[in-house]
Amino acid sequence: MELPAEFVTLYTGLDRQGPGEPQDVNWAVARLGLGGGLRVCDAGCGSGADLQTLAAALPDAWLEGVDAMPHLVAEARDRLGSRADVRVGDMGALEGPFDLIWCAGALYFLGVTEGLRGWSRALAPGGVVAFSHPVLLSDAEPEAVAAFWQEYPAITRREGLEAQVAQAGFEVVDRRHVIGLPWGRYYDGLARRIEALKPGADAAMAAVLEAAEREISLWHKAPDRIAYLLVLARAA
Ligand SMILES: C[S@@+](CC[C@H](N)C(=O)[O-])C[C@H]1O[C@@H](n2cnc3c(N)ncnc32)[C@H](O)[C@@H]1O
Numbered sequence: 001m002e003l004p005a006e007f008v009t010l011y012t013g014l015d016r017q018g019p020g021e022p023q024d025v026n027w028a029v030a031r032l033g034l035g036g037g038l039r040v041c042d043a044g045c046g047s048g049a050d051l052q053t054l055a056a057a058l059p060d061a062w063l064e065g066v067d068a069m070p071h072l073v074a075e076a077r078d079r080l081g082s083r084a085d086v087r088v089g090d091m092g093a094l095e096g097p098f099d100l101i102w103c104a105g106a107l108y109f110l111g112v113t114e115g116l117r118g119w120s121r122a123l124a125p126g127g128v129v130a131f132s133h134p135v136l137l138s139d140a141e142p143e144a145v146a147a148f149w150q151e152y153p154a155i156t157r158r159e160g161l162e163a164q165v166a167q168a169g170f171e172v173v174d175r176r177h178v179i180g181l182p183w184g185r186y187y188d189g190l191a192r193r194i195e196a197l198k199p200g201a202d203a204a205m206a207a208v209l210e211a212a213e214r215e216i217s218l219w220h221k222a223p224d225r226i227a228y229l230l231v232l233a234r235a236a
Contacts, residue, residue: 016049018105038099043091044106048076096122116168135229144221178228
C-alpha cells in the first residue's frame with residue numbers, strides 16, 4: 001500500500017494508529033477462555049500495540065502480525081522483538097490456520113463480509129475472529145457523528161453490522177463498545193504528533209496536519225456518540 005510521504009510522517013512514532021486499549025484484548029481473551037499454545041494473527045497490526053498486549057495475555061501463544069505499511073511493521077518488530085513474527089503483507093490473504101485473528105480498526109479495508117469470508121479459510125477448527133469496527137449507536141445521531149463518519153457511508157447500527165457477520169457464515173459470541181477514553185487517548189497522542197510536526201511543515205504536510213486536526217475536533221464534538229463495536233465471532 002503506497003501512502004503519501006506526509007501520512008507516513010504523521011503516522012510514525014504513535015503508540016497505535018486507531019482507538020483501542022489493552023482492556024479490549026484482555027476482555028476478548030478472558031471472554032473466549034483462550035490460553036496455551038495457540039496460533040494468533042493480528043491483522044492490520046500497525047505498530048504492534050495490541051500484539052504487545054496479546055504477548056502478555058497469551059504467554060504460550062505463537063504470534064504473527066501483518067500490516068501493509070513497512071514503516072509500521074518496522075516499529076512493531078522493534079517493539080516485539082522475537083516475541084512475534086511481524087511481516088509486511090496483505091491481511092486479505094492470510095493462510096493460518098489461526099486460533100484467533102485479532103483485527104483492531106482495520107477490517108473495513110476488506111469489507112466486513114468479504115473479509116470474514118476470506119478469514120474463515122484461515123481459521124483452525126473452533127477458531128475465532130475478534131475485530132473492532134465503526135458503529136452507529138442509534139438511527140438519529142447528531143450532525144457531528146455523520147460529519148465524523150462521512151468517509152465511511154456504509155456505517156450501520158449494531159444490528160446491521162451483525163447481519164454482515166452472519167452473511168459471512170459467522171455467529172457473534174459477544175460484543176462490546178469501544179468508546180470514550182480509548183478514543184481520547186488515541187487523539188491526544190495524534191494531537192501531540194501534529195504539534196511536533198507543525199514547525200517547518202511545507203504546504204503538503206500542513207494540509208495533512210489540518211485534515212487530522214479536523215478529524216480530532218469532530219470527535220471532540222460527540223465523544224460519547226462515536227464508537228467502535230468490538231465483535232467476537234466464530235464460524236457458525
Ligand atoms: C486504523 S489502523 C489500525 C492499526 C492497529 N490495528 C491499531 O489499532 O493500532 C489500520 C491498519 O490496517 C492496515 N491495513 C489496511 N489494509 C491492509 C491490508 N489489506 N493488509 C494489511 N494491512 C492493512 C493499515 O496499514 C493500518 O496500519
